[in-house]
Amino acid sequence: MSKYNQIFDPKPADELSADSIKKPNILPDVQPLETTTDDIDEPSSVILPQQDLKVSLDLAQATIDRLATLSELEYELERTEAAKSLNNMSVRALDKLVKKAKSKIKSENSDNLIVDIEPHVEPVEDIALIVSLIYQILEDHIACTHAVKVATTLWILMTWFIPASHIAPIAWINAPEKRCGKSTLLTLMSRMSKRSLSTSNITGSALFRSIEQYKPTLFIDEIDTFINDNESIRGVLNAGHSRDNPYIIRCVGDDNEPVPFNVFGAKAISGIGRIPDTLIDRSISLTLRRKMRDETKKRVRDLPVDVTNKIQSQLARWSDDNMLAVKEADPVLPISINDRAQDNWQILFKIAMLLGDEWLEKAHRSCMDISGSDSDEPSSNEQLLSDIRTVFSLTQTNRLLSRDLLTELRRDPEMSWSTYNEGKTITLRQIAKKLSAFRISSKDLRAFDINGHEVRGKGYDINDFQDAFSRYLS
Known part of the structure; x- marks a missing residue:
């Protein structure tokens, strides 16, 4: 037996131990x-x-x-x-x-940015008294026409009837110069409207997310400082005008999944100067004026909060009790204003019907004063088209070289094209771009220049304008 066998050969186990294991x-x-x-x-x-x-x-x-x-x-x-x-x-x-x-x-x-007002406990028996109070508050604080105060009063009531409205007209508070009370009016309106949310600047993404989350009445001050260069904000405001197409779609999240955001709702904006035509078309213009030196107006900070809170509470109750009546109201709108203006004013006329004949008449006069005269105000493209027709007529020709057209447009002091670009004249490229909207373009042709010489070059033929003249200027 080897030594290895001797070392590893196991010894017999104890019987009891083995049994205990087995x-x-x-x-x-x-x-x-x-x-x-x-x-x-x-x-x-x-x-x-x-x-x-x-x-x-x-x-x-x-x-x-x-x-x-x-x-x-x-x-x-x-x-x-x-x-x-x-x-x-x-x-x-x-x-x-x-x-x-x-x-x-x-x-x-x-922190919630929106404050919900509890509806008044008792039904509102005399709504005319409350509406008159709103009108008087505007009279005490703002220098503007009677028509603007009427339209503003009805617009404030409209914010409480958004569920009954198919169109939410934008309140466009404007003035020719500063210190005309635009911010003051915006503040007054926000203190009496439903679920007010006020800001002096906002990004496109914050705008549609705020509308989706809070369902507010949105008040944007000094919009002229950022609206013209921001297509995103313009798109949101335009989409929020009607229930027909109230959604915008944005990609969100890590996977950039497309998500729809409902941006329909009441919005008021204020600023100096002109805003984009698409917003003007969706707005009721509330034009203010600077008060006279001997004219006295109260300060908003002196208006007791209890007064405006009570107005909100009463409007909350009255709107709850009359939502269906406003939705089913069928007022007769002025036929002298265009279709878009009728859409904008319809909800205000619906509310005026419930207020009685006196306010219905006020609404009609206000509408005609604000939208009757400028409801067909041409866009800049239409204005260019009209002025070109005038140039053809004054020059008594059917063909114009592009450079001669530009000369004639900036020659007339009644036209705005000599200062179109922040004090500088409009360019040939800009003219071509505007006319392309009407499917009109320049072409090679023979024409008489301003010195009476027949030359060849790029220009416009009046025959190419006839369809646009008939459709947009008649």
Whole structure:
């Protein structure tokens, strides 16, 4: 026997020890209890559901809500097992749901920008008295025409009837110069309108998110400082005018998923000068004027909050009680204003019908004073078209070289083209771009120049304008 066999040859084991290894002690049988009870009546939302059970929607939502309250580290430690427990949901899907739940919690915990006014306890018996008070407050603080005060009063009431309105006309507060009370009027309107949200500047994304989240009456001051160069904001304001197409779509989230945002609602804007034509078309113009030196107006800060809060409370109750009546009202609108202007004024006329014949007559006169004279005000493209027709007539020719057309447009002091570009003349490229909207373009032709010589060059033929003249200037 080798030495290796001697070293590793095991010795005989003790019989008792061997038996104990082969036959381990067996515990006595334990009799199961006849019934088992659980002192927890309902499953706790903090306990993850069993993997072999189908999770109910309520329990799944409770689990997601709990996960949304965890710290980043705590969530990372639980997310994989939590996803498995939720019917083997993918971790990616769980991350999205938890992120959404976190956003909801953050929104609920943040300071709310909107204040909801409780409706007046008693029904409003004399709404005419409240409306007269609103008109008087405007009279005490703002220098403007009677028509503007009437339109503003009705617009304030309109903010309480947005659910009954198909069109939400923009209140465009404007003035030729500063210190005419634009910000003052904006503040007054916000203190008597429903769910007011005021700002002096806003980005496009903040605009549509605020409208979607808060459903406010939005008041934007000094819009002239940023609106003309911001297509995003113009697009949101334009879309929010009608229920026909109230959605804009933006890509959001890590995956850039397209999400619709409803931007319909009441909006008031103020600024100096002209705003884009598309906004003017969707607005009721509230033009202010600077007060006279001997004219006295009160300060808004001296207007008691209790007064405007009571007005809001009474309007909240009156609108609740008369929402259906306003929605079903069918007023006769002035036929002398264009279709878009009729759309803008319709909700104001509906409200005026409920206020009585006196206010219906006021609404009609206000409408004609504000929109009757300028409802067909041409856009800059239409104005150019009209002025070109005038140039053809004055030069008594059917063909004009482009350079000669430009000379004639800037020659006439009644036309604005010599100062079109911030004091500089309009360019040939800009003329061509504007005319392209009417499918009119320059071409090679022979024409007489301003010195009476027949020359060849780029120019315009009057025959190419006839269709546009008939459609837009007749």
